[in-house]
Amino acid sequence: xxxSSELSRNITRRTVVAAAGGASLxxxxxxxxxxxxxxxxxxxxPEGGSTGGNTGGSPSGDSGGGGGKEIAxxxxxxxxxxxxxxxxxxxxxxxxxxxxxxxKCTHRGCAVKDVSDNLINCPCHDSRFDASDGxxxxxxxxxxxxxxxxxxxxxxxxxx
Numbered sequence: 001x002x003x004s005s006e007l008s009r010n011i012t013r014r015t016v017v018a019a020a021g022g023a024s025l026x027x028x029x030x031x032x033x034x035x036x037x038x039x040x041x042x043x044x045x046p047e048g049g050s051t052g053g054n055t056g057g058s059p060s061g062d063s064g065g066g067g068g069k070e071i072a073x074x075x076x077x078x079x080x081x082x083x084x085x086x087x088x089x090x091x092x093x094x095x096x097x098x099x100x101x102x103x104k105c106t107h108r109g110c111a112v113k114d115v116s117d118n119l120i121n122c123p124c125h126d127s128r129f130d131a132s133d134g135x136x137x138x139x140x141x142x143x144x145x146x147x148x149x150x151x152x153x154x155x156x157x158x159x160x
Contacts, residue, residue: 068159074098075155082115082131088148090157091115093132098152101134101145112145120145 071085077098082091089103089112101120103112110124119137120129127139134145149160 070153070156070158071150072157073155074152074157077157080116080118080131082120084112084114088150088159089115089120089145090150091118091120091131093118097132098150098157099132099134100148100150100157101129102148104145105141106136106143106145107139107141 071088072083072090077083077090077092079092079095082089084103087103088100091099091101093099104110105112105122105124105127107122107125107127110122112120112129113123114121115131118131120131120134122128122139122141125140127141128137129135129141129145130137134147136142136144151158151160
């Protein structure tokens with residue numbers, strides 16, 4: 001008997017189906033991982049933390065501990081609207097309350113276009129998402145936009 005026929009004799013249909021099922025389960029469980037929504041209100045400190053104010057570094061705050069890279073200015077985000085900045089869409093559903101989500105639509109991965117009337121709009125298939133929590137408000141998308149962690153540091157909005 002050759003080595004290849006000996007190998008194929010040891011691999012049964014049941015083994016292949018079980019391996020495929022196990023791999024599918026692993027992929028499904030990985031995709032189900034969740035994340036917590038992040039909300040930052042100017043002047044409100046998160047539990048046990050700060051609003052991302054100048055916690056060190058230079059007195060001007062430009063390299064202080066105020067979070068990651070600046071992605072927008074507070075003044076650029078209208079109340080009831082928002083702004084798409086690369087892979088992030090930043091919204092201001094209420095005065096002084098800023099939220100951020102992935103800018104990739106959960107339907108087909110298109111980049112969302114704009115935010116108006118507290119709705120994040122995807123131009124590809126007309127999915128709409130709530131600007132306050134990323135939940136689906138219309139269209140073919142069935143999953144909410146994943147939240148993105150941000151901090152508000154004075155007049156700057158930064159990735160957390």
